Amino acid sequence: IAGITQAPTSQILAAGRRMTLRCTQDMRHNAMYWYRQDLGLGLRLIHYSNTAGTTGKGEVPDGYSVSRANTDDFPLTLASAVPSQTSVYFCASSDSGQDSGANVLTFGAGSRLTVL
């Protein structure tokens, strides 16, 4: 793999179900992010991680959780999915943390999630 891999590409699930979106990067970037993208809105940060073992809340963290056990993987879990979590989810990474500038993000291809 090269860059960031997200899985699944798309998923339809029933409300109340638990779902984990997977994200793996092979660039050894220290920082990773989860965004959601909805029509008419800018990308909104859900959670981020500046380095392995640490995570932080973004703009819209409610209903989501993340873990960063190692540098490469940053899964996003919806504990009990609701229809308002229907969105396209992008994982991203960068080689700069939140305390430095020129934070260029590399994005995964996205995961389209529909909650019915």
Added chain:
Amino acid sequence: GQNIDQPTEMTATEGAIVQINCTYQTSGFNGLFWYQQHAGEAPTFLSYNVLDGLEEKGRFSSFLSRSKGYSYLLLKELQMKDSASYLCAVEDSNYQLIWGAGTKLIIKP
């Protein structure tokens, strides 16, 4: 609150020049980014401005005026493949990226 404004949609002709504007009001400023996003794909980095002035990169240029809270992305010699959404994002004083909703650029032959 923090806000990024850019036009929702623009149309231009193949071979022409188009300017996409972005205005911002944020808590501090640590840089402005432009990303390109083709339909159904991931955003990809285009340019970064942290000082006032024009940054040129091939057919694409990006301008920044910090005093006016204003940037534009200039695309020259438009090609059909430039049809995409262009996202403006500002890094605030907490190094958080604030994103605009994006400008959908339609290129006509």
